[in-house]
Structure formats: C-alpha cells, structure tokens
Amino acid sequence: MANDHSTDAVILFLQHAGERGVMPAATAQALAVGSRNVFGILSDKEKEDVRKLKLDDVIKRFTNKRAKDFNTGSLKEYGRRTKKAIELFTAWRADPTNLNVKTRVTQTRATSRPPTYLAEARADDAPSAYAQPNAEHAEWTGNAYQTTLPVRAGHLITISNIPTDLTKAEADKLAGLIRMLAIE
Numbered sequence: 213m214a215n216d217h218s219t220d221a222v223i224l225f226l227q228h229a230g231e232r233g234v235m236p237a238a239t240a241q242a243l244a245v246g247s248r249n250v251f252g253i254l255s256d257k258e259k260e261d262v263r264k265l266k267l268d269d270v271i272k273r274f275t276n277k278r279a280k281d282f283n284t285g286s287l288k289e290y291g292r293r294t295k296k297a298i299e300l301f302t303a304w305r306a307d308p309t310n311l312n313v314k315t316r317v318t319q320t321r322a323t324s325r326p327p328t329y330l331a332e333a334r335a336d337d338a339p340s341a342y343a344q345p346n347a348e349h350a351e352w353t354g355n356a357y358q359t360t361l362p363v364r365a366g367h368l369i370t371i372s373n374i375p376t377d378l379t380k381a382e383a384d385k386l387a388g389l390i391r392m393l394a395i396e
Contacts, residue, residue, distance in 0.1 A: 219251040235313040246293030
C-alpha cells in the first residue's frame with residue numbers, strides 16, 4: 213500500500229486527510245471532486261501511477277473532452293485542484309509526518325465574528341452574509357458529501373447525499389428545486 217500511487221490512492225488520501233484534520237474537510241472535498249473529474253478521462257493504465265502522468269497534457273485532454281459539461285472557470289479550477297491534490301499526495305507519501313497543507317483565510321474567518329456567528333446573528337442581517345457552507349459541519353458519507361448551510365439567522369439547512377462527482381446539470385436541477393420552494 214505504501215507504494216500505491218494510483219488515482220484511487222489519491223482520493224483515499226484526500227478522504228483520510230479531511231477526516232483526520234490534516235486539511236480542512238471542505239478543502240479535501242473540493243480537491244477530491246476536481247481530481248475525480250479529471251481522473252475520469254484517464255485509461256486504466258494511466259490511473260495506476262499519478263507520478264507518471266504528464267499533468268498539463270492530462271488537464272488539456274480533460275478540458276477538451278469535458279468543455280461542454282463545465283464552464284471555462286470550472287475546467288481551470290478542476291485542473292488546478294488536481295495538480296494540488298497530486299502535489300499534496302506525493303509529499304505525504306514521501307514524508308507523512310511533515311505534510312503541511314497551507315490554506316487561505318477566508319473573509320469570514322478574518323473578521324472578529326466568533327465561530328458561533330450564526331447563533332448570535334441578528335434577524336435583520338443580510339442572508340448572503342451567512343449563506344456559505346460551514347466546513348466544520350461538512351462530512352463524507354461513502355461516495356457522497358454532506359454539509360450544513362446557514363440560510364439566515366436561526367435557520368440551518370443540512371444537505372446530504374450529494375454525489376462527489378456532481379455535474380453542473382445535476383447542480384442546476386437541485387438549484388431549480390430550491391428556487392421552486394421559495395416564496396415570492
């Protein structure tokens with residue numbers, strides 16, 4: 213197993229890293245989703261060892277093959293996330309005890325608002341200020357993702373069983389369902 217550098221090993225590493233706190237769960241999830249999409253265009257032989265991949269060529273193939281499924285920004289982001297996932301995975305394989313995952317500080321964390329901001333939020337606060345998924349409540353359940361989303365003060369929605377390979381068309385379908393529930 214220690215010599216396994218397959219695409220499956222990369223995904224298992226990301227799941228493990230998110231579950232064990234090596235990196236934020238939301239970061240691990242995002243890297244895994246991007247990587248799964250890019251890895252989906254590889255042959256079985258190519259999936260055996262990520263160190264042998266010419267990543268720029270793979271990402272270009274992915275972009276060409278999946279251009280109709282994703283917008284340009286998503287294609288680029290999936291490529292970037294796949295590169296980052298493989299970089300972290302190979303660093304972890306080389307020296308698991310010294311893996312250092314650098315993450316950026318988001319605007320909400322940089323503010324003085326405490327982590328329990330939702331419970332303390334006033335009813336007149338703008339919903340968009342709180343409509344970000346809470347990474348602390350995100351988790352994997354098999355091949356699916358679950359997260360809690362604050363909609364407004366005092367209202368949390370839990371979304372579960374989201375496929376880790378959710379397509380844009382499927383996301384649009386879910387968004388349509390939510391829009392249908394809204395009161396005008």
